[in-house]
Amino acid sequence: MLSRPEILLQVAEIKAMTPRVSAYRLVSPHGERLPAWSAGAHLNFRLPSGRARCYSLCGDSASSAEYWVAVQREEHGEGGSLEVAETFARGVVVRADPPRNGFPLAADAKHQVLIAGGIGITPIVAMIHHLRRSKATYAVHVCARSLKEVAFRDLIQAEVAAGRAALHLDGNDPARRPDLAAMIGAPTDGTHVYACGPAGLLKAFARATESWPRERVHVEGFAPEARQSEGDRPFDVTIASTGKTIHVPAGTTLLAALKAAGHDIATSCRQGICGSCMVPYSDGEPDHRDQALSDDERREFLTVCCSRARSPGLTLDL
Ligand code: FES
Structure with a gap:
């Protein structure tokens, strides 16, 4: 099965950009080169509380020595930005998935x-x-x-x-x-x-x-939930470890149906951008609606926040 690699990043500098926005310069704690990225990419952080949150990279992609992200404090949000503000102190090492890009520049644009x-x-x-x-x-x-x-x-x-x-x-x-x-x-x-x-x-x-x-x-x-569309059909998912079947009605996300059945899946963007909610499947044909997964990853995983099934049933390896 494909693994989900993680990178460690050390907060090297914090800059106040506006009264509510702080920018963080992140480097390798061991002085190594950071994974390459392209403009439009984001990092999905694994915060100490277990939350996942994704933030766009906002530095220069030509530099492999540092990443920059900027986070706006949302006092009435779900707590992710406040946790970043409280925990991303200078010198602290944080965890993130490698950069992904669901919003790339078109290479052929004039x-x-x-x-x-x-x-x-x-x-x-x-x-x-x-x-x-x-x-x-x-x-x-x-x-x-x-x-x-x-x-x-x-x-x-x-x-x-x-x-x-x-x-x-x-x-x-x-x-x-x-x-x-x-x-x-x-x-x-x-x-x-x-x-x-x-x-x-x-x-x-x-x-x-x-x-x-x-x-x-x-x-x-950064809408709160992935949209479902009018032509969506209901389908059933089977949980491989228990054999239990969960019905996913039209108009309900797979994520919501799993949650209602007691499966707590880590999420971040909930729009198919970050890949946080990817879950392995073993049977059935997913209707992939994310911008996060590669073709290789799609053969084994689907993002449950936005994707559905083309087949009447889908087996999830949970
Ligand atoms: S939560 Fe980001 S892709 Fe599903």
Whole structure:
């Protein structure tokens, strides 16, 4: 069976980016090179409490000596960001899965339009570092309530000064929300568009890109749950170790059905991005809906937060 390797990272530096966002520089505790990654990738951290949380890498992917992640404190979230703030002290060693990328830049793009909302700026920052070295042209749009809430302000303001970025500050006034359709424009050959941010921004982005070819529209969000779609069919899963069968109705995620039956599966993104919830299966045909697993991994695992079954039944090796 494929293993799930883990890497150890030492917190080398902490920087306050905004009143709520801190950036962490992470290095190998043994001074080794870190696994390679590409812009748009994230790390899935295994926190001391047992929670898993994924955060986009926001440094320069050309460096194999360090990773950067930035985390926004969510006082009313599920506790992951607060745990990071409390436990990621300088010198502390933390555990993570190796980087995965479900939001990569298109290698063949001639022009890239990058839209960031709030803390969704993190993968966009890594993309900017990469694109500064590339031949493709790019335009960045950063949406935030106020300048003081813009993380990586120096980098973004340098991009604004260079004519490659625009800041859209709405003061939290819905009437001043930016016009995404105007930012994006009509589809042109070789242009790819990307958005990362909260659900409201992604909804507006989906409307603004309705006429775009799907393969040129790229999204990463942080919605609380993976969406199920209307055409979903019910199916049954059998738990290999007990022989017990669990019914998964249409409109219910496999994760929710497993949880209701007493199976506690570690999750992080719950959107098929991080791979935290991968579970081995041995029978049946999964309907893989994640962006996390490789083709090899999909032969043995499925992500239960978002994936379903094409076959009437599926056996999980739990
Ligand atoms: S929890 Fe992230 S892929 Fe399922």
